[in-house]
Amino acid sequence: MSLTGPYDPDNIFAKIIRGEMPAVKVYEDDRVLAFMDVFPQAEGHLLVISKASQARNLLEAEPEVLEDLALATQRLARAATRALQCDGITISQFNGTAAGQTVFHLHFHVIPRWADRPLAGHASGKMEDPVVLTGLADRIAAAL
Ligand code: 5GP
16 A cells, blocks of 8 residues: 555554454543554554544644644653663654555554564564553553
């Protein structure tokens, strides 16, 4: 899929927002949702999405949506750092297939990093046990 084109209302994140697909949630309000990535690149890898926007990528995002997502991403990154005592944190965001985007609903990755742990590949890791993800989500949520 290219950078341009229609929003698919049946993409996986749209289904998670509508409650049609399960997700291990970390934070939710009326505009933003943060949940654990099921194929984590590192322990605590989570995703931050807008519930209000149909932007598929950063280029399409409305200013107020970017503001919501930036603030939520910062808040989640701070909480993950406090909760998991990581050495660093990567924020990533992909636009278009050529750039590595695989789900076409705008999202930011929050990926805790440790000096002695390699990063798993993007969208290519093993699916994590929901029980493990729930434990991590609870710890991060408690640090919000
Ligand atoms: P992208 O490649 O679009 O930047 O990121 C999409 C992310 O969504 C990937 O990191 C991938 O692991 C994650 N992902 C794909 N399918 C699901 C799913 O069904 N549930 C959750 N929680 N994450 C998913």
